[in-house]
Amino acid sequence: MSATDTAARTANPSYSEAFQQGVREEMQSNEGIFIIGTDLIERGGHFAQVKGIAQEFGENRVKDAPISEAAMVAGGMGAAMYGCHPIVDLNFIDFSLGAMDEIINQAAKIRFMFGQPVPLVIRATSGVALGGAHHSNALESLFAHTAGLSLAVPSRPWDVKGLIKTALRTPDPVVFLMHKKLSGVRGEIDPANNLIPFGKANSLRSGKDCAIITYGYTTVTALKAAQELEKSGTDVEVIDLRTLYPLDTDAINAAVQKYGRIVVVDEAPMFASITAEIAATATEHNFKYLKGPIVRLGGVRAPISANPKMSDAAIPSVQGIIDAVNKVMAY
Numbered sequence: 001m002s003a004t005d006t007a008a009r010t011a012n013p014s015y016s017e018a019f020q021q022g023v024r025e026e027m028q029s030n031e032g033i034f035i036i037g038t039d040l041i042e043r044g045g046h047f048a049q050v051k052g053i054a055q056e057f058g059e060n061r062v063k064d065a066p067i068s069e070a071a072m073v074a075g076g077m078g079a080a081m082y083g084c085h086p087i088v089d090l091n092f093i094d095f096s097l098g099a100m101d102e103i104i105n106q107a108a109k110i111r112f113m114f115g116q117p118v119p120l121v122i123r124a125t126s127g128v129a130l131g132g133a134h135h136s137n138a139l140e141s142l143f144a145h146t147a148g149l150s151l152a153v154p155s156r157p158w159d160v161k162g163l164i165k166t167a168l169r170t171p172d173p174v175v176f177l178m179h180k181k182l183s184g185v186r187g188e189i190d191p192a193n194n195l196i197p198f199g200k201a202n203s204l205r206s207g208k209d210c211a212i213i214t215y216g217y218t219t220v221t222a223l224k225a226a227q228e229l230e231k232s233g234t235d236v237e238v239i240d241l242r243t244l245y246p247l248d249t250d251a252i253n254a255a256v257q258k259y260g261r262i263v264v265v266d267e268a269p270m271f272a273s274i275t276a277e278i279a280a281t282a283t284e285h286n287f288k289y290l291k292g293p294i295v296r297l298g299g300v301r302a303p304i305s306a307n308p309k310m311s312d313a314a315i316p317s318v319q320g321i322i323d324a325v326n327k328v329m330a331y
Contacts, residue, residue: 011189015182016049018157018189019123022164023050023087025193027057030085033168034061036072037089046091047125047183069099073122077107080120085168093124093177094137107173108148117171121164126153127217128267128304128315129180136304136311138268143175144245144277150174150198151244155219157187159242162196169195179217199246207237210325211255213278214265215241218316222265225321236325244274249281256282260291261328267315270298292331295324 013021027033035050041064044051054062065072069090076086090096096103107118128136143151152167152174154160160178167174204219205226212222219240226236239255241248256262262282264275279294300314 011191012186013157013189015154015157015160015178015185015187016045016047016051018160018187019049019164019178020051020053021189022161023168024053024056026165026168027053027061030168032084033087034063034079034084035087035089036063036065036076037091038065038067039091040064040089045089047178047180049123049178049183050089069095070102073099073102073107076120076122077102077110077118080107080118081110081116085119085121087121087123087168090122090124092131092135093126093139093175094135096122096124096139097137103149103173103175104146108146111148111172118173119171120173121167121176122173123176123178125180125183126177127179127181128299128311130306130308130311131180131304132306133303138266138273138299140177140244140266140268141273141277144247144274148173150246152176152198152242153215153244154178154242155182155216155240157185158189159196159202159240161189162194163198163242165193166195166198170198177216181217182220196242198243199248200242201248201251202240202242203237203251204240205236205238207259208235209259210234210261210263210329211237211239211259212263212265212321212325213239213241213252213255215244215274216267218265218267221316221318222321224318225325228318228322229325234325234329247277249285252278252282253286256286256294257289260289261331262290262294263297263321263324263328264294265297265316265321265324267299269301270296271301273298292328295328297321297324
């Protein structure tokens with residue numbers, strides 16, 4: 001690769017490369033940061049998220065572990081309590097189900113029980129992407145519900161880098177979820193290397209008539225829907241939450257008060273979901289501003305098929321979001 005190509009990739013990195021850049025910068029300034037997971041040293045992770053980092057920093061700071069998620073998280077938690085800041089890379093968030101006691105009953109509660117910080121990042125991919133039933137679980141609500149955990153869900157390279165830098169300076173556990181479909185998507189990153197604060201949503205597109213509130217890969221679908229809606233005269237703002245806990249309730253409330261018409265979209269099934277939390281909270285605090293009910297759109301409440309057509313049909317589509325916006329605009 002030429003120097004010009006390298007410079008271009010650095011300035012316009014992929015989603016996974018943005019993660020690499022943020023981690024590298026933090027590892028350079030904090031010797032306590034190390035990464036533990038599977039297939040990290042030679043392969044660089046399933047999505048090249050740590051490619052080259054072992055070769056740069058050495059195998060004392062990037063460790064391949066046996067395939068035991070419970071052991072990885074427990075080891076990372078212990079190291080965090082003794083002054084390190086580990087990144088436990090589970091590759092797929094579905095695999096966290098093998099470490100729920102360590103994540104939810106231990107790491108998330110030690111600060112409350114003993115006053116001991118646990119600076120730990122649990123990184124994994126999430127979302128529906130032809131992974132079949134065992135690789136497409138939507139567990140965001142579970143982690144957002146758990147006291148003691150923060151939950152980051154970046155949708156762009158810019159946010160990946162800014163949020164992982166924040167996560168690696170946070171004294172408590174952070175679950176960092178990166179959508180599988182976004183791994184190779186390229187985009188700008190902040191040249192000033194600023195941190196992005198948790199609990200601060202971002203408007204990806206301004207509007208006049210309605211707001212779509214979402215996160216992760218669904219921002220891509222929402223932006224496509226907004227472009228189509230503009231052709232028929234409906235101007236829609238798209239709000240990317242970026243973190244689900246802490247949640248930017250100020251941005252949500254402001255959108256309800258500005259438009260009175262809100263659509264909330266998520267790949268997860270709607271029952272007991274992030275969309276339910278947003279709709280309930282927004283309605284409770286802004287009922288007088290609403291011009292109609294908040295419309296929610298989510299995935300089917302069923303295991304995801306490995307069949308591409310069935311997989312696509314299980315999550316919100318561009319047309320589905322257009323229909324939801326038209327529904328809320330009809331009030």
